[in-house]
Amino acid sequence: MKISGAIWALGAMSGTSLDGVDAAMLRTDGETITAFGPSDYRPYSKAERAQIAAALGQWPGDAQVAQASEVVEAAHAALLSRMITRVEDAPQIVGFHGQTMAHDPGVQGTHQAGDGALMAELLQLPVVWDFRSADVQLGGQGAPLAPFFHHACARYLGLTGPVAFLNLGGVGNLTFVDPEIAAPEAEGALLAFDTGPANAPLNDLMQARRGQIFDRDGALAAQGKVDADVVEDFLSHRYFLKIPPKSLDRDDFPDLSSKVAHLGDADAAATLTELCAASVARGMEHAPRPPSRLMVCGGGRRNPHLMARLRALLACAVDDIDDHGLDGDMLEAQAFAYLAVRVARGLPTSCPSTTGVAANVGGGVISQP
Ligand SMILES: Nc1ncnc2c1ncn2[C@@H]1O[C@H](COP(=O)(O)OP(=O)(O)OP(=O)(O)O)[C@@H](O)[C@H]1O
Ligand SMILES: CC(=O)N[C@H]1[C@@H]2OC[C@@H](O2)[C@@H](O)[C@@H]1O[C@H](C)C(=O)O
Missing domain, CATH: 3.30.420.40 (ATPase, nucleotide binding domain)
Incomplete structure (x- = not known):
């Protein structure tokens, strides 16, 4: 063609x-x-x-x-x-x-x-x-394949200096972009990988315990207390030791619901939300150069409790990508148009x-x- x-x-x-x-x-x-x-x-x-x-x-x-x-x-x-x-x-x-x-x-x-x-x-x-x-x-x-599109978005927005894109879907993925390098495949322009499970474990918990498809606005998690031992155990998973690039299947961490089985609903939701934020924080440690901001897309950005946990754990600004004029629900569909x-x-x-x-x-x- x-x-x-x-x-x-x-x-x-x-x-x-x-x-x-x-x-x-x-x-x-x-x-x-x-x-x-x-x-x-x-x-x-x-x-x-x-x-x-x-x-x-x-x-x-x-x-x-x-x-x-x-x-x-x-x-x-x-x-x-x-x-x-x-x-x-x-x-x-x-x-x-x-x-x-x-x-x-x-x-x-x-x-x-x-x-x-x-x-x-x-x-x-x-x-x-x-x-x-x-x-x-x-x-x-x-996977992930959205990074070349993230690079194009960063240039479309006229960003300068290192930035990061985070997609919080069922699985999370992170892209570090240097928008000053014109070609996405050029050395130093991109580094990308899946961070870990994002919304999927929390969705599964909500379905199993409450018959709901997700924890709307993080309302349940916001009422709970995080079990720090579960978080520590989760972060010892071998996936976090792997050097990126790396990718995940939806159910590569299959036993997460059993890890919170001893907790009440709110504490379990708070703990699974924390796992998502903590795995992003781990991912940010791989930044080739510290990004000035993390631009969040995907459904997880609608969860204020999760966004608050990211802001608490990360040194850089954490923005809803919609605040930059993009549509955080459509970035992946747009990515496949671009690709x-x-x-x-x-x-x-x-x-x-x-x-x-x-x-x-x-x-x-x-x-x-
Ligand atoms: N208001 C909200 N409060 C809390 N969570 C929300 C809200 N809106 C969406 N979500 C979460 O976002 C999820 C949907 O995200 P998204 O559509 O980005 O996923 P996806 O594109 O299917 O996944 P992936 O990017 O892994 O392929 C929902 O399942 C839910 O967990
Ligand atoms: C194998 C697969 O479908 N992976 C998806 C999934 O959902 C998010 C994350 O895991 C990412 O790796 C990928 O999707 C996006 C669109 C990507 O390829 O960039």
């Missing part, structure tokens, strides 16, 4: 918290962001969420994965076709991440449910998908300092309608 100059791209992401699909438009040439466009969201129904959850950790060939893929495809088709008909500037390309079902980069690989070739046919547009496999095949973690254009232009989407891959790699498969 030949691209000259900026085009409108539509990106879609179904994240680890399994709440639904985010989609957003972005105008870019794959290097510079020219404009942010409209966005939309389609939640999964309870039944859909259960079908996807039942297949987590399974690989292609499994019947539950096939069923989950159909759910993911139908949800994306509904949302994206609705957007394509409604937006003023039609997209010329789609970046379709799909839903990560299993992620084991060192051994079995990585798998995102959802068939991009089918999406291209349904949407009648070129679709870029399977963003992570090429990186994994070259020895990378296949789709990069793939179409043959530009890299990850590099040794973002995924640990052996060389710069342009991941992603392009399916034409």
Whole structure:
């Protein structure tokens, strides 16, 4: 596909918290962001969420994965076709991440449910998908992939000096950016990795104990007391000793609920929230140069108790990225719009300092309608 100059791209992401699909438009040439466009969201129904959850950790060939893929495809088709008909500037390309079902980069690989070739046919547009496999095949973690977009955002915002982006979804990921270095793959421009579990353990606790999908506004955690022994034990996990880049699957810390089983609801929620903040603080120790600010995106930034804990533990300013004029709910969807254009232009989407891959790699498969 030949691209000259900026085009409108539509990106879609179904994240680890399994709440639904985010989609957003972005105008870019794959290097510079020219404009942010409209966005939309389609939640999964309870039944859909259960079908996807039942297949987590399974690989292609499994019947539950096939069923989950159909759910993911139908949800994306509904949302994206609705957007394509409604937006003023039609997209010329789609970046379709799909839903990560299993992620084991060192051994079995990585798998995102959802068939991009089918999406291209349904949407009648070129679709870029399977963003992570090429990186994994070259020895990378296949994640996180948003860092190249974080770099573009930092330059769009005209930031100078080192800054950090933190995504607090089901899993947390942190990107250190030097916006003064023009190319994201250049030495020193980026360092990125997953920090640890973010909202997922707290969501699981709320579901199990209260029948709620999350701790709204951190209200329960704010009433509880942190069990410092649990935090200390958590931080002794071998993941925190690994040097970045490194990545996680949603359930790589599977026994967290048992670690707070002896605690009442509020204390358990406070402790799981603290684990998230403490793992970010650990991650910040890897900063190549101390960032002036941490810009937080993802649903976790809506949790004032979690934000307060981050501010208490970190030396730098902790900002909701919305306060810089970006949409913290849509950054990941926008990232896959951006990466789709990069793939179409043959530009890299990850590099040794973002995924640990052996060389710069342009991941992603392009399916034409
Ligand atoms: N008002 C709120 N109070 C507390 N937590 C919130 C609030 N709003 C959202 N969250 C948390 O944010 C989560 C959703 O975050 P987000 O949509 O960024 O996740 P995701 O994109 O699915 O995950 P990932 O980035 O890991 O792929 C919810 O499941 C919830 O835990
Ligand atoms: C394997 C996978 O899907 N990882 C997700 C997950 O959710 C957050 C974190 O873990 C990050 O590594 C990644 O998503 C974002 C979009 C990324 O690749 O940057």
